[in-house]
Structure formats: structure tokens, C-alpha cells
Amino acid sequence: MSTILVVANETLAGAKLLDTVKERAAAGGDGTRVVVCVPRNKPKHGNIIYDDFVFDAAKVRIDLARRFLRDEGITAIGDIGDSDPYTAALDAVAEHHPDEIIVSTYPATVSGWLRRDLIERIEQASGLPVTHCEQDIDAEGIPFKVTLAVAAKTASGDELLGALKDKADEADRRTLFIVIVPQEGGEGHHAARARARMAQVVDRLVSEGLIAAGMIGDPDPYTATMNALQFFRVDDIVISTLPATRSGWLRADLIDRVRKVTNKSVEHVEATERAPSAAA
Template identity: 55%
Template sequence: MPHILVVASETVGGAKLTETVRERSRQEDASFSLVVPMTKPRAGYVIYDEAVRDAAQVRVDLALSYLRGEGVTVNGEVGDEDPFTATMDAIREYQPDEVIVSTLPVASSGWLRRDLIERIEGESGLPVTHVVTDLDAEGLPFAVTLVVANQTTGADQLVQRMKERASAAGEQMFIVVVPQTDGGGRAAAVARARLGNTLDAMRREGLLIAGMIGDPDPYTATMNALQFY
């Protein structure tokens, strides 16, 4: 049974990549490890490291939830912000038989401008399959709703609205963003605790959900989340 490493960031939920993984799983009984390199946000004057890691973790969580629901054997983790370093770290850890790298089309892909595919092939000696995903043309195989809330994250009205949307939308996933109250030392811990309680409660309601803490400015937190998803 081959074990395949998948490296993706913005395109991790793309239809072409998920179909490739499903097909390899069905045809070859392959198992997979997914690594999502961290991506720095474009918005905001201050970059909060925990929010950057959370954003990548949300991509991991949503991809794992969807693929496991499709019967794929897969694990995943957040990787270094440099995609080459993230890939080589994962190769050393998982010892895969092959690597699949998913990127945006060449005109939009920073990874391709850095010759990522050729560098991985040369350094690892493994076969590398390149999957190009045009998110604008293909979209995602599921609907994603972004929820931005802080003190109201556990409100009954919000939970009920999300349940109604999930019932009406079919394949529906939610991403909850909890902005930090300020840039102080305890703000991240407080936001993370609030997020954790919210995710636990909503998962008990049967919602497919992941979440992250965000920039103290709710507008910046929202714009960064839109960049990531």
C-alpha cells in the first residue's frame, strides 16, 4: 500500500486535488499525509504568530474532515512557512513513496516561481506529481461559511442559524474566527479558550467546523480569514 505525501496551502480544498486523492485511495488503497505550510496574512500591521498557525491548522482540519468522510486514510499537520522546508521535514517524518504538490496556476503561484517541484525532486529523489488547481474556475467541493464572533460565539441564535444553514446547503463547512480582545499577553489564551468551547459545542450539534483566533481588529481578522479561505 503506497503512502503519499500531499503538500498544499490555498488549494488544499480544491476539487482537482481532492479528486486526485480520492482516485489514488480507491485505485491503489493508498494512504496519505497532508502538510499545509503556514502563510503570512496580507492585512494588518502586526502579524500574530498564533493566528498564522491557526489559519493553516484550519485548512488541515477541514481537508482531513472532508477526505476522511470520503473514506480516505489520511493524517495531516501544519508545516514551516517555507514550502520546501515543510516538504522535506514531512518527507523525513513520514517516509512517503511519492509526493503530490498542489499549486495555483503558474501565473498566480509563488511556489512555482521558486521552482518548488524541481527542488523537491532533486533533493528527495522521489517522484513528484504536480496538481494545478484553479480555484476560480473549479471552486470547492463543499460550501464554506465564515463566522466572525467574539463574546457572542456561544449564542443560541448563532448556533441555530448555523444549523439551519447546514441543513439547507448540503456539504457545508463552517470556519469560526474569534478576534483577540487586544494585543496583550493573555489575549490569545482567552480567545483560544473561547474558540475551543465554541467548537466543542457546535460539534456536539453535528456541525462540520474548524476555527482560529484572529487579529484584535475584527475587520483585519475577517480580511485575513477571507485571504486564507
């Protein structure tokens, strides 16, 4: 069995990288496996850095990449690495013993990895052949449509599920859904509650045959959205809220703020007011 180590972060979904991986895997035959290593990187927005969010952002990239590669008939596993890409790569080499390495970066004019001579350092330290895949995904785009869904208490509602299914039906290419659920307070039980909500909506999307992954985010929904846009190239955004009479997000003008800053299509899904049950 041959093993290909792929080291990438924000450029992981680029078409050039995916084509390179498919080409190498085909050359290696049926026994080839791919290890996707994503170094953790810190969000730029917010006063507090939540470890769960940093971990989840890397895991979402891995989950979506593995789903795509599996659909192409390629065996793939994931590895969330150190925040330093050099350390992450060498840790993955020690763990998985690859036969070759593919490193994906932005172009040299904007890549922090290349300014640190990452390719040459990995090649010298590992003794393995390293292929550099340079991608400008902001200009070139990616071979998917990516919709970011932001929700908290309404995450598992039928209204959000219906809106996302409509998005998939309207798309002329495969749609990836990234679900982000802001936690209501600090870490601990607040994070666990947000993670449970996130898992539920992702499960519902996957059961409908959609490609989805999720993460929890900063307690402030605006900060959570901005951080997600830092980590992922998103085509459009769906924000689900409680009805206007009960929604703190709407009172904080979340929808318009996100529209103005991102210049992206932002769809607002408002949950239907429901009478409380006897049990409640």
C-alpha cells in the same frame, strides 16, 4: 503501508486535488495513509503578525481536509510546515517517509510556488515521484459551501448556533464552517480566552453534526475577517455581535465595511440582551 504526502495551501480544498488524492489512495489499497502538509503563510492585513493566528490558519485547513478524507474512508494526518513550501515539503519527507508526493498550486500565471520551480526542486531533492495538481479554485470553485463565522463575546450564544444550523439546512451541498474569534488584546491570556471561546463554539457545531474548525484572529475584527478571506475561499459570512447599544463592532460599522469590500452575503446576528445574573 504506503504513504502519500500532499503539500498544499490555499488550494487544499480544490476538487481536482481531492479527486487525485482519492484516486491514489484507492490504488494504494486499505493500508494507504495521507499526510497533509500545509506551509504557514503570513497574513497580508494588520500591523502585527500573531504567531497563533498563522498557526491556526494552517491547522484549520488540515482539520477540514482530514475530516473530508476520513469521511471518504482514507486515513489522514496533518503536518503544519515551515513558511517556505520547499523546506516544509522536505521536512515532511524526512518525518513521514512518503512513497509519493502530490503538490497543489494555483495556475502558473499566479502561482508563487511555480515561479520558484518548486515541483522540480522537491522531485530532485527527495528522489520521489511528484504529481503536480494545478487548480484555479477561484474560477472552478470547491465542492463545498464555506461559511465564515466571526464572533467574540457572543461566540457561544444560541443565536449564532441557530443561524449556522440554518445555513447548513439551506445549503444544497455540504457546508464547512470556519469560526474566527478575534482576541481582545495582545498575545498571552487574551489569546487563551479567545481560543477557549473558539473551542466552545466549534464543539457545539460538531455536536450538532456539522463540519467546523476554528481559529483566533487579530484583535481588530475587520482585519481578522480580511485575513481569513485571504486564507480561505468563503461563500458567505456571518458576524455575531452584542446588541447595538453595547457593540463596539457596530459602532465601527463593521457589517457594512465587510459587505462593501467583499461583495459577499454578510448576515448579522445580534445577541439577545440578557439581564445580569445574581452570581455575576
